[in-house]
Amino acid sequence: MRIQIIQPAHYRSPSDRTLHRTRKRSVVNLTLPYLAALTPREWDVTLIDEQLDEVDFAAAVDLVALSCWTMNSLRAYEIADRFRERGVPVIMGGPHTFFHAEEALGHCDAVGLGEGESIWPRMLADAAAGTLGRVYRAESYHDLARLPLPRYELIDLKRYDLLKTYSVQSSRGCPFRCEFCSERMYLGERYRTRPAGEVVEEIRHTRSKDILFADSNFAGDLPHAMELMEALIPLKLRWSALWSAHLCRNDAFMDLARRSGLLHLNIGMESIDPETLASMNKKANKVEEYERILEGLRRRGISYSLNFIFGWDTETEAVFDATLRFLMDHKVPAAYFNILTPDKGTPLYDRMLEEGRILDVDALGRWPGDRCLIRPKHFTPEGLEQGVRDMYVRFYTYGSMLRRLPPPVTARNIASWVINFSQRKMARAEGMESFDDF
Template identity: 30%
Template sequence: MRVKMILPALTEAISPYFRPIKYSLFPPLGLATLAGYLDEDDQVTIQDEHVEKLDLYDNPDLVVIQVYITSAYRAYELADHYRAKGIYVALGGLHVTSLPDEAAQHADSIFLGPGEDIWPAFLSDYRQGRAAKVYTSKVRTLVGIPKIRRDLIKRNLYLVPNSIVVSRGCPHVCDFCYKEAFFKGGKSFYTQQVDDALAEINRLPGRHLYFLDDHLFGNPRFAEALFDGMKGMGRLWQAAGTVQAALRPGLLEKAVESGLRSLFVGFETLSTSNLQEQHKYQNLNRDYCAAIQRLHDQGVMVNGSFVFGMDDDDETVFDRTVEWAIKQGIETATFHILTPYPTTALYERMAQQGRLLHSNWDLYDTRHVVYRPAKLAPDALEAGYWRAYRNFYRWGSIFQGAWTKARWNDRLRHMAYATGWKKFEPAWDMIIKAKRASSMLPVLETILSSFGRRVSH
């Protein structure tokens, strides 16, 4: 059987504001995971439109497309193209699970929820010529899943080819998060067995890893066992975690000992009212400053995530947030405009209040305002969002943030990481066009390897 798997380009990845490096970071790990379920004699290819031009003149037996909200229209276009040629098309992913009736118009089969149980069931039915229209996930387990088909990943096209996921979902329930819709009908957070996770890590070449888990620290017992198993491997790794996880005694230390050097932290807002409104209770009554200091004392860089446009936000939120992040010495920051994704609690609430402006999924990219804010005009919210990025990554801001560090080494690493991420766009463009993104991995490892040294007090 000839199988083609496609990750269509997100709308923001082909816009005038396209940053090639951002969309050349990670390979399509989800598709490579599904490919592991195919038979040895199946011919399978994976194409990622972010880093390569799609071949649309082929004639596979089966086309599988992963759909996100801002790639939905492109995914449907590709699906319609192949179906017009008489080729069987299956669609899955977050957007398909959220809006199955919409997706079903463009597919022969759709998958709702995680694929560990429904994808093998579909393959069995498809080979027997009796595939169903809809497959809905009910069984949630990562026990016994096959090895990821990393041989199908074009490693040279990605800065971080060693991406890995050892859990699914998140134990927290925030109103704006897509997760609850995707995992509806079963467990919304579960992990691999520790030994299986360590075996997958051992398969990866080089030193650097990036855990793409929504919350790697979500099960502290699993996380501690994983970090204990990784100790001595000589790895350098990055991941996402919460303020709560950073403050948990002992857990961060184990992570650092196993190679943690950079953590994406969802601060989201400095407003207690906003946290309560969005049911982000895990951040309530947490000392953000203490969490950042604790991470920095352990030599861990911080990528802070912030969301603008919650109901307590006014015109002052942008400058206040940026000023606070700079004073805390956060190395990099990611800003978002609040976006009500379909079927989330936030979406349902805004729909009931008549605040949604449209359903043009191309603009649901966290950079456009698609609802009526409570205390801001839509254009003011968008302007503030862009101003926050400009102000945080100004040279003066980078130097100011770096100078919150006590040691020269830490100051230099701060500047290297922040400027490398935002200031060298022409260089990144040239490297990516030459299909040499992975050649910059040693530079990233050099920066990361200089962190993780505890400050003496």
């Protein structure tokens, strides 16, 4: 059997229906090599990352598989339709199909709902036997032990930067219940971890010193994270991850993270207002602890970035100036500013839908960039969009960068400067329609 596994590109914007393509990427694709590793070795596997490669619609294949996020779903449907016109069966999986199964089934022969470890082998076996069903649902969550090593030999690593970064998962799921997040709906509320030794084995398999942990929360299980970081020390890595702000209060944890090679940390701070944090059910974040947390990161010389979401019912236009003052006062190296968007499957989506405040349900998550698709309580949609754009422009001026950033004399400091220059370029792109071009 011959299978083509495709990760579609996405369209740049509603007004620019060209595909987002790049000549090179810095982070090596994990999804495609991992799906290849789950595929029986007797299958002939071709991997296509459409951001880098063209899709060969005339390829002699027996099956096409598409990895589908909402942002690339329109392109995924187009690819699926073209292959099916030739009589080639198409299967789809990923977060978008999980929440939009009926929509996806209008363009493919079968959808996989949930984690691929149990679904993928069944779909392939049925496809080979000519008995492909319509819906394959994971009945349980994988314990993450004995996962196969990604088949990086099937991708052209020359298409990536010389100093490429590899994504590795050490956990799945999330123990928190933030109103806006769909993670626990898709991957479960029980936080699951991989054996530390197997994570190290996969890192060695990459033969790289630059690792990005693609976990929603690297340290949802603190003892496991500590065990893993101890095991990372001999590898002399430069690694990046995301975890909750409250973990930065733990000096032993943070010291070990620094010692094991932490290069950059991303934190979901979301807001500097206690009432807003309470409204989104972000209970772990305590505004009164922010100063201590940021001082600890600065003292350890750790590069970090903070995520913020604007548009909550508790906020007015004053939130932009207040947040900018906070960032400048604490010399925060980097920050990302987002418009509140109710993803399907979240409590936020259900609430906004019931209140009649979603302006365009079909457009949610379809396009890159920040668009206001809700009716905010204290902003106009256009005012909220402009406020977020202005935050990017004001925060990433050269003057701001010089006041906030330490001299670029270490790898960690250089990481902060690189993020700032890329975000500055993005902030000045017309309409800010295609954030991830940068």
